[in-house]
Amino acid sequence: MHIKLVAHVLGLLLIFLSAVMLLPIPFSLYYGDGVHIYFIISALITFLVGFTAFKLTRLDRDVHAREGFAIVTLGWISFALFGCLPFILSGYIPSLTNAFFETMSGFTTTGATILVDIEGLPHGILFWRSLTQWLGGMGIIVLSIAILPFLGVGGMQLFKAEVPGPTPDKLTPRVTQTAKILWGVYVLISAVETLLLMLGGMNLFESLCHTFGTMATGGFSIKNASIGHYNSAYVDYVIIFFMLAAGTNFSLHYRFLKKEFKSYIKNNEWRLLVFLIGSSTLLIGIHTFSQQYSNAGMAFRKTLFQVTSICTTTGFTTADFAQWAFSSQFILLILMFCGGCAGSTGGGIKIIRLYILIKFVIAEIRHLMHPKAVIPVRVGNVVIPRDNVRNILGFLALLTGLFIGGVMVMTILGLDLVSAFTAVAATLNNVGPGLGSVGPTYNYAHIPLIGKWVLAFFMLAGRLEVYTVLILFAPSFWKNLKQKNVGLINQAPTIYFFRSDYFLIPTWYRTTRLLFDSDLVQYKSIL
Amino acid sequence: MHIKLVAHVLGLLLIFLSAVMLLPIPFSLYYGDGVHIYFIISALITFLVGFTAFKLTRLDRDVHAREGFAIVTLGWISFALFGCLPFILSGYIPSLTNAFFETMSGFTTTGATILVDIEGLPHGILFWRSLTQWLGGMGIIVLSIAILPFLGVGGMQLFKAEVPGPTPDKLTPRVTQTAKILWGVYVLISAVETLLLMLGGMNLFESLCHTFGTMATGGFSIKNASIGHYNSAYVDYVIIFFMLAAGTNFSLHYRFLKKEFKSYIKNNEWRLLVFLIGSSTLLIGIHTFSQQYSNAGMAFRKTLFQVTSICTTTGFTTADFAQWAFSSQFILLILMFCGGCAGSTGGGIKIIRLYILIKFVIAEIRHLMHPKAVIPVRVGNVVIPRDNVRNILGFLALLTGLFIGGVMVMTILGLDLVSAFTAVAATLNNVGPGLGSVGPTYNYAHIPLIGKWVLAFFMLAGRLEVYTVLILFAPSFWKNLKQKNVGLINQAPTIYFFRSDYFLIPTWYRTTRLLFDSDLVQYKSIL
Secondary structure, three states: OEHHHHHHHHHHHHHHHHHHOOOHHHHHHHHOOOOHHHHHHHHHHHHHHHHHHHHHOOOOOOOOHHHHHHHHHHHHHHHHHHHOHHHHHHOOOOOHHHHHHHHHHHHOOOOOOOOOOHHHOOHHHHHHHHHHHHHHHHHHHHHHHHHHHHHOOOOHHHHHHHOOOOOOOOOOOOHHHHHHHHHHHHHHHHHHHHHHHHHOOOOHHHHHHHHHHHHOOOOOOOOOOHHHHOOOHHHHHHHHHHHHHHOOOHHHHHHHHOOOOOOOOOOHHHHHHHHHHHHHHHHHHHHHHHHOOOOHHHHHHHHHHHHHHHHOOOOOOOOOHHHOOHHHHHHHHHHHHHOOOOOOOOOOOOHHHHHHHHHHHHHHHHHHHOOOOOOOOEEOOEEOOHHHHHHHHHHHHHHHHHHHHHHHHHHHOOOOHHHHHHHHHHHHOOOOOOOHHHOOOOOOOOOOHHHHHHHHHHHHHHHOOOHHHHHHHOHHHHOOOEOOOOOOOOOHHHHHHHOOOOOOOOHHHHHHHHHHHHHHHHHHHHO | OEHHHHHHHHHHHHHHHHHHOOOHHHHHHHHOOOOHHHHHHHHHHHHHHHHHHHHHOOOOOOOOHHHHHHHHHHHHHHHHHHHOHHHHHOOOOOOHHHHHHHHHHHHOOOOOOOOOOHHHOOHHHHHHHHHHHHHHHHHHHHHHHHHHHHHOOOOHHHHHHHOOOOOOOOOOOOHHHHHHHHHHHHHHHHHHHHHHHHHOOOOHHHHHHHHHHHHOOOOOOOOOOHHHHOOOHHHHHHHHHHHHHHOOOHHHHHHHHOOOOOOOOOOHHHHHHHHHHHHHHHHHHHHHHHHOOOOHHHHHHHHHHHHHHHHOOOOOOOOOHHHOOHHHHHHHHHHHHHOOOOOOOOOOOOHHHHHHHHHHHHHHHHHHHOOOOOOOOEEOOEEOOHHHHHHHHHHHHHHHHHHHHHHHHHHHOOOOHHHHHHHHHHHHOOOOOOOHHHOOOOOOOOOOHHHHHHHHHHHHHHHOOOHHHHHHHOHHHHOOOEOOOOOOOOOHHHHHHHOOOOOOOOHHHHHHHHHHHHHHHHHHHHO
């Protein structure tokens, strides 16, 4: 573990963040809300800290797995810490705890809020709040598709297992290219949604903010009643469509754009996502139609919206599902854990993992009947390697342990069982709203101080696939902090690459490239 | 799968049950409650059915794994079906659903009741109700220590893994001997508890009934207020002690009796059980002392009793823990899942499994940091084989799936989330009382008809380690029902053994012997 190297990359990330902090300024100036100055100050502070860290350290060797974990986790924490500056400086969220909670909720695309009156905030602040989600989603796509698989974590390994061998138009193996392509897709789909929402009557500001919340499966709205504010079938269906898109593996979108039109239908995980949303809508719809809405179309729309929002872990709402039947609430609770596809911006366990878990259990039962037979775990025609299955099982065990610990803390802080249970579920799975006192018509403002920090930690752990964060708590992780030139592989190219100028916008993108170029080399040499 | 062979053994088991049904008669006659006639009729019906099944079939080959699973599961179901006859015939629990629920709750040592006024029942009926638990406990000890490990199921495999190699005074490998020894220990400890409870002021009837409930970790009391009725520190501490004994691996008791006095302390699982009970008592005690009881001694006693009762999955109560702090309720909910030691009469997941799960997660995290290293899962100095670890993970996944399905059904039937969640937890883990509408001061009478059958199924599935029951739902399990003489190994001894007379009391014991003698031979030939 080379801590200076980590600091170097974190410095670069902060420099990138400082540039992004300037984006809300045009909106602030246009609406004349007077908060633009706070963004300038925040950007300056962030830049200075980042630049100092960057200049005091240097990149004298490749980034290895351990540094990779540290950069990812500490990177997200730094973004939340510096990203909350505008909230604090402007005085709109004066407490550090609340501001950090809100910013972490943004960057982890959770969407849990401590704000009681959202509409009372200035436009600049609202724009920044929504933008943090979109940036978080951008980070997650690259992280889940490109970085984590190389660190041996995350669901995308399984996606790779499912689509093996050389296919003519598969994603390019070079991560630099991958990042470019995925972000291109992300920006393109975001642009289309913004346009469609504007056609539905929203202005540019509103549609941008809601697009940020949708595409990142975040769920921050700029209205107190969330999307329910608009009470428009058009808006609802547009957002349902794009929530589904955001909960889909972005590799599939890329393939679709490459004219491989059956990419979605051919993917096991995506079909399961659609099946889950469809069957849950049906099951819940029976109740909402008979109990909440006399109109079948309305019942369908409201149910489909809530189901899609929860299953993709977005968290937008158009109805108070805490008033629905207990069985409907329970289905939504299960969906929170399912989450979207691997390689999407969705949180949760990810459908592919649950699918493999079910296959594993079936294999175990068959093994009991035929003790001598070797029964592999398959997805489609592909055998999932044992190591991947073990990795998933470990992930789920860890998630369960974390979940139980979280509920324990929340009940000690005085929350009732349902509120404690769903508060942890909604943050760990990056959903946003829960049930009970954190239900869709309430917020997280009333959670005690310690509870907010714990929940912010859960957002982060859930977002970074648990392992990535928890590994930092292993004592052996922090050994040899000053270790130099150990395990050095292929030093030259990355260093040369980083001797060029850094201070243009694509710095973050370059950082990612750094992570990959080096790790690719390292992993190739291991394999 | 040879169905006639299964019917033959089930016939034997029913003949045994019919003999046991005569035991409540002396109490019924002594107290002159007039229900003795219903036990005679029930015993006759049970005997006739059993004898018919037995005579129409014959044992023409060994019992294999598949028949073993069928005998165990169908055996428990038959016991519940015929065991509820006295309740129905006497008219004290007239509905089949309720009577079956109550009897299944007894034989699975769950202790969940549909009775509203327990004290209104005649002595004979109460004695039978308690006796079903003790019989169930007897079955479970032999099942978990001797039968299931040979079928590749259950926690005792792990116990064996932990204490490997030839030790001078280990349990004899012959199952016949094992059964004798374990039942001897069970009867001995039960006798001591009965005596101690009588010294505390209970009469023979009361102390026998409560001993049955304790030693089986059942929890049926003959008082409406459960053990709280006696309001006696002596009774409380005696029962706490024996609940702990019942939640301990019976092999450890045997070793202790063989003068291996450190057997408990040297066992990892038992130490963890004591640690869990101790730390939970401390955590919960802080709240009960400050909120419920002003007296420290009383707070300790009440807390320790409830914690031990729930952690060993007994379900006796002396306080309404649904009134305790939310964090205390949540700790109890976690303890429900922990359960006792493997090889005890306790239900739940079993502590050794959770311990190995934690070790597995730690190994996985270390594996991420050292991708090339092979990191084994250890308990003490012993490496747990990978197959055992996978078996545990499969078990937990299956349990989780079953649990989610159960809560789903209960919420559809209209139960609120907390009641649905804890009703399923309390039955699947064979605890008894839950929270909400199935809390310690309530009962299961209000659960809709379908719900009672589903919960009875959960009691059975939980009691028989899930796999044993679910394997009967695999279509391939029922293939070749008339298959004969296939896979015949070592036919002669068991057949000759069973040509002797069957109709003395130890028939059940002989049946078990049959199961084992043959399976031992079979498994030996595989290994």
